[in-house]
Amino acid sequence: MKQHYFSTFQLILLGLFAALIVIAKIALKLPLQLPGHSGIFWMAILIVAARVVPLKGAASLVGLSSGLLAAFLGLGDFGPLDTMLSYTMAGVGVDLALLLLGNPENLLTASIAGMIGHLAKFLVKWGIGIISGAPIGFVALGLARTLVSYIIFGALGGLLGGLTLIALRKAGFFAYLAEKR
Amino acid sequence: MTRTIRIIIALVVILVIAGLVLGVDWMQRRQAAQVVGTSTPLPPGSVPIVFNGQIVAGFLPADLEKLKLVSFVDAEEGKTQDGWLLRDILLLYLKPEQLEDETQITVSSSSRDKSATLNWAEVKEASNMVMFDLSNRGTLKLVSLLPQLGTRNYWIQDADRIEVNNP
Numbered sequence: 001m002k003q004h005y006f007s008t009f010q011l012i013l014l015g016l017f018a019a020l021i022v023i024a025k026i027a028l029k030l031p032l033q034l035p036g037h038s039g040i041f042w043m044a045i046l047i048v049a050a051r052v053v054p055l056k057g058a059a060s061l062v063g064l065s066s067g068l069l070a071a072f073l074g075l076g077d078f079g080p081l082d083t084m085l086s087y088t089m090a091g092v093g094v095d096l097a098l099l100l101l102g103n104p105e106n107l108l109t110a111s112i113a114g115m116i117g118h119l120a121k122f123l124v125k126w127g128i129g130i131i132s133g134a135p136i137g138f139v140a141l142g143l144a145r146t147l148v149s150y151i152i153f154g155a156l157g158g159l160l161g162g163l164t165l166i167a168l169r170k171a172g173f174f175a176y177l178a179e180k181r
Numbered sequence: 182m183t184r185t186i187r188i189i190i191a192l193v194v195i196l197v198i199a200g201l202v203l204g205v206d207w208m209q210r211r212q213a214a215q216v217v218g219t220s221t222p223l224p225p226g227s228v229p230i231v232f233n234g235q236i237v238a239g240f241l242p243a244d245l246e247k248l249k250l251v252s253f254v255d256a257e258e259g260k261t262q263d264g265w266l267l268r269d270i271l272l273l274y275l276k277p278e279q280l281e282d283e284t285q286i287t288v289s290s291s292s293r294d295k296s297a298t299l300n301w302a303e304v305k306e307a308s309n310m311v312m313f314d315l316s317n318r319g320t321l322k323l324v325s326l327l328p329q330l331g332t333r334n335y336w337i338q339d340a341d342r343i344e345v346n347n348p
Contacts, residue, residue, distance in 0.1 A: 078316075078338060101187050109184075112191045119198055126202060129320070130209075132292045132339070143206050147199055 010053045017049040018065035036150035043114035043157025046094045047104045051165050063091020086124040093120030107162040114158020115151050122150040231344045238274040253310045257332045262324045264314040268305045287344040288323045288337050
């Protein structure tokens with residue numbers, strides 16, 4: 001019978017993925033002064049989470065949990081609402097993309113899902129900037145460059161997630177998970 | 182629906198969203214240009230520099246390219262803040278003799294209702310690293326090694342006005 005609800009074990013796994021996102025955000029500092037470069041690990045974790053718990057909404061749940069955690073820890077330059085929404089929407093974006101594209105173990109699928117997830121995060125930041133009346137001229141400084149940077153790092157993150165999933169399958173992780181269920 | 186069609190749909194969605202963002206941005210800039218054109222002589226999107234109550238210049242994104250990039254690691258999060266010294270920005274438009282050690286420099290953000298006031302002695306000291314970092318969404322964020330600007334709560338995000346007042 002097809003499972004529709006998250007089991008406790010799956011919820012614990014998703015919670016761990018959420019914590020991993022926040023830890024990665026704090027601890028992993030890439031010396032790249034490019035907007036959205038954190039998408040490399042961010043999208044990778046979301047893609048892996050969405051496959052390890054193959055139920056609709058898994059990535060969204062990871063996004064929401066990590067967003068709440070990050071907001072409480074005071075991460076992000078633009079306040080808790082921006083932090084929570086952007087983390088959540090990254091997960092929702094990945095979920096929607098995978099709903100259309102299917103299994104993220106395909107590297108192209110994973111890359112595109114990563115792009116869409118990261119683009120969703122960008123949209124939140126951009127949208128909040130517009131609503132809050134952030135100065136237009138400087139927002140426009142390299143907006144196209146920022147957008148492209150988000151898409152590229154999202155794709156790279158998705159690719160990394162896809163490669164991780166392939167490695168996990170080779171290591172027998174999914175067989176192990178099937179036994180656990 | 183085949184996988185290829187699904188991938189094409191996803192790519193089209195990405196392109197449409199990117200196009201919408203850039204389109205809305207272009208419209209906003211056009212509107213801003215019209216408003217600015219009728220009210221002040223400043224170019225659209227510039228950050229006004231007000232000296233003793235008079236607008237003396239509009240600081241433009243392109244001006245940043247003329248300045249030296251500096252960086253420091255903030256004590257709170259260990260994150261590298263890199264950008265341009267406020268001192269260098271002010272000296273693009275003001276002469277050094279116009280600025281005294283006690284001159285008050287206020288950087289404010291209208292959207293965040295925040296401001297920080299420093300004196301020229303603090304700003305001109307390069308080791309204080311009073312600088313603008315470019316945020317991820319492309320706005321300017323005033324950060325520094327000075328205690329009054331040392332942590333996120335005190336940074337001035339989305340800075341959109343610089344006021345300089347002599348005593």
